[in-house]
Every structure is written in structure tokens, then in C-alpha cells.
Amino acid sequence: MKTHKIAVIPGDGIGKEVMPEGLRVLEAAARRFGIELDCTHFDWACAGYYLRHGQMMPSDWFETLKAYDAIYFGAVGWPDVVPDHISLWGSLLKFRRDFDQYVNLRPVRLMRGVPCPLAGKKQDDIDFYVVRENTEGEYSNVGGKMFEGTERELVLQESVFTRRGVDRILKFAFDLAQSRPKRHLTAATKSNGIAISMPYWDERLALMARQYLEVTWDKYHIDILAARFVLSPERFDVVVASNLFGDILSDLGPACAGTIGIAPSANLNPDRIFPSMFEPVHGSAPDIAGRNIANPTAMIWSGAMMLDFLGNGASRYRAAHDAIINAIETILSEGPRTPDMGGNADTSQVGTAIAAAL
Numbered sequence: 486m487k488t489h490k491i492a493v494i495p496g497d498g499i500g501k502e503v504m505p506e507g508l509r510v511l512e513a514a515a516r517r518f519g520i521e522l523d524c525t526h527f528d529w530a531c532a533g534y535y536l537r538h539g540q541m542m543p544s545d546w547f548e549t550l551k552a553y554d555a556i557y558f559g560a561v562g563w564p565d566v567v568p569d570h571i572s573l574w575g576s577l578l579k580f581r582r583d584f585d586q587y588v589n590l591r592p593v594r595l596m597r598g599v600p601c602p603l604a605g606k607k608q609d610d611i612d613f614y615v616v617r618e619n620t621e622g623e624y625s626n627v628g629g630k631m632f633e634g635t636e637r638e639l640v641l642q643e644s645v646f647t648r649r650g651v652d653r654i655l656k657f658a659f660d661l662a663q664s665r666p667k668r669h670l671t672a673a674t675k676s677n678g679i680a681i682s683m684p685y686w687d688e689r690l691a692l693m694a695r696q697y698l699e700v701t702w703d704k705y706h707i708d709i710l711a712a713r714f715v716l717s718p719e720r721f722d723v724v725v726a727s728n729l730f731g732d733i734l735s736d737l738g739p740a741c742a743g744t745i746g747i748a749p750s751a752n753l754n755p756d757r758i759f760p761s762m763f764e765p766v767h768g769s770a771p772d773i774a775g776r777n778i779a780n781p782t783a784m785i786w787s788g789a790m791m792l793d794f795l796g797n798g799a800s801r802y803r804a805a806h807d808a809i810i811n812a813i814e815t816i817l818s819e820g821p822r823t824p825d826m827g828g829n830a831d832t833s834q835v836g837t838a839i840a841a842a843l
């Protein structure tokens with residue numbers, strides 16, 4: 486039996502609080518389904534390695550992590566001490582780029598037992614994926630400053646859209662749409678205002694669509710698309726978006742499905758040359774950190790996605806994934822619940838309950 490080497494990076498803030506619950510449930514699932522996991526912990530965080538060394542990770546981080554099958558990541562950010570762009574570009578974004586995790590796959594689902602904040606929507610009405618481009622686009626450090634501190638101060642920031650980068654994320658999204666019963670793809674754009682990169686994105690989209698005749702597709706400008714998430718989420722199946730638009734939509738989607746505390750994500754290197762990374766959509770949430778009240782569900786669900794990816798189609802791993810989702814839904818229906826879901830349970834109580842429900 487293969488032993489999967491997992492690099493565990495809890496990170497900062499509530500990342501440190503939800504990670505033990507993620508591991509608790511992973512261990513329970515691994516025991517039940519006969520999966521071997523070998524976890525190694527790294528304290529690469531603002532309130533960890535950074536405080537001692539002035540950088541987020543050691544310089545040999547790439548070689549170190551390359552030896553792992555997956556990265557299980559909590560959250561990054563301690564803005565009172567380290568500016569967010571330093572911590573993000575010093576860890577999370579390095580993983581995504583250097584390990585070519587070009588797909589950020591973010592399921593948006595109204596889970597059983599979660600009251601929907603949108604009037605009149607049923608469980609089946611919210612069940613789609615946001616496929617976020619994860620290595621280029623608006624997330625760039627290309628640009629510069631001139632005339633700093635003067636009246637003529639000028640700040641320039643470029644977006645980067647490559648043919649390879651655009652085509653591969655569109656292909657992943659169309660493949661996913663083709664594998665689902667609805668077979669529908671929606672693309673986010675803003676080609677009326679962003680006059681070079683977004684028309685290019687639209688052009689590549691239309692070309693890619695020609696190869697997927699069984700998939701129906703449409704595209705919306707990001708502003709009206711955001712409104713449609715709230716007004717009619719049932720129209721979506723697979724939503725593909727550039728890095729920034731995908732980031733925004735994948736916070737908005739889970740908010741429409743109850744709470745961002747349950748939203749998982751998978752940063753995938755689909756070619757499996759480098760480790761993929763699994764993390765909650767939420768960040769380190771400094772406002773509630775240290776109180777043990779964060780919802781651990783997103784961390785736990787991300788662990789389920791990790792098992793499924795590690796299994797690469799194997800039924801035992803798929804069964805482990807499904808059992809975790811079922812345990813999450815049981816506890817969301819029957820409690821205990823954290824305060825973001827109207828309950829008064831703490832993080833550990835919810836994690837323990839989900840592990841027991843397995």
C-alpha cells in the first residue's frame with residue numbers, strides 16, 4: 486500500500502485552529518478506508534518562521550516540498566505584523582506558481598442542513614464549481630513606481646495573460662463541464678472595460694468552445710455575474726474565471742450558500758509533476774483568531790478533496806471523500822455548530838463531532 490507524504494502547513498490565525506480538526510478527520514478517514522498518510526508539520530507562517538528569520542520560508546523550500554505528495558495548508562496572514570502582500574507572495578503564491586498549480590478548484594454547494602441566506606432557494610439550486618486561474622492574470626508583480634513622494638507619483642501594475650495559461654484553464658473547465666450532468670460552462674469577463682486582456686480571454690474562450698460541442702456556454706461581465714450569483718445561482722454549473730475574478734466569485738458563492746467557513750479549495754497541478762495543495766477558501770481571519778470559534782468545515786472538506794486527488798480515481802479514496810462529505814452534512818444538520826452558523830460550539834467540538842460521524 487502506498488504511503489502518501491503530506492506536508493502540513495497550518496500557517497497563521499485560524500489556520501492554526503482549524504488544522505488539528507482537519508487532521509483529526511483525515512486520520513479517522515484513513516483508518517476506516519485503509520489509507521496510509523505520513524504527515525510532516527512546517528511552521529512556515531508570519532507568527533513562526535518569519536519572526537525568527539525575516540522571511541516566510543527557508544530558501545530550500547521548493548526542494549523540501551517537492552518530495553511530498555500533497556500540501557495541506559491552513560491560512561496565511563498576520564497583517565498587524567507582516568504586510569499581506571509580503572506574506573502572500575512569500576508562501577501561498579509561491580506554492581501555486583512554482584508548483585504550477587494552475588487550477589484553483591472551488592466547489593460551491595448548499596450543504597444539507599445549512600439554511601440558505603437567499604430567499605426561496607433549495608439544496609439542489611446551488612451546486613457548481615468555480616474554476617479559478619491560479620498562476621497569472623491580475624495577480625502579478627510586474628509593474629513599478631515612479632516619482633514617489635511627489636505630485637507626479639505614478640504606480641503601474643500589469644496583468645499577465647499567456648496563451649498557454651488561458652487555454653489550459655479553459656480546457657480544464659470545459660472538461661469538467663463535459664463530465665457533469667448539466668454540461669454548462671459560464672465564463673467571467675470584463676471585455677467592455679479591460680480592453681486588451683479580456684477581449685483576448687473571450688477570443689480564446691470562443692475557440693476552445695468549438696472543441697466541446699456538447700457543452701453549452703455563456704459569458705457575463707463580472708459585475709452582472711456577481712449579481713446573478715445572488716439572484717439565480719441555479720443557472721450555474723462550472724464557472725471559469727481569471728485569477729482575481731475567480732478569487733472574488735469563490736468568496737461570494739459560498740456566502741450565498743450559507744457561510745465562507747465551509748468553502749474548500751484544491752490548488753491542482755493536474756499533470757501531477759509537483760504536489761497539489763488543499764486549503765480552505767477563507768484566510769487567517771485575525772478578527773476571530775485565538776478564540777477557537779472558527780468553523781473547521783472548510784479545512785475538513787479540503788482534506789476530503791486531497792484524499793480524492795491522491796486516489797487518482799481509486800474507489801477507496803473516492804469512498805473516503807464521500808464519507809467525509811456525508812459526515813460534514815450530518816453534523817451541519819444535527820449540530821454542533823460554530824457561531825458563524827448560529828451555534829455556540831467551538832472549533833474542536835465541531836471537528837470531533839465530524840470525526841465521530843465518520
Ligand code: GGG
Binds near residue numbers: 562
Ligand atoms: N486559506 C487561504 C488563505 O490563506 N487565503 C489568504 C488570501 O488572502 N488568499 C488570497 C488568494 O487566495 O488569492
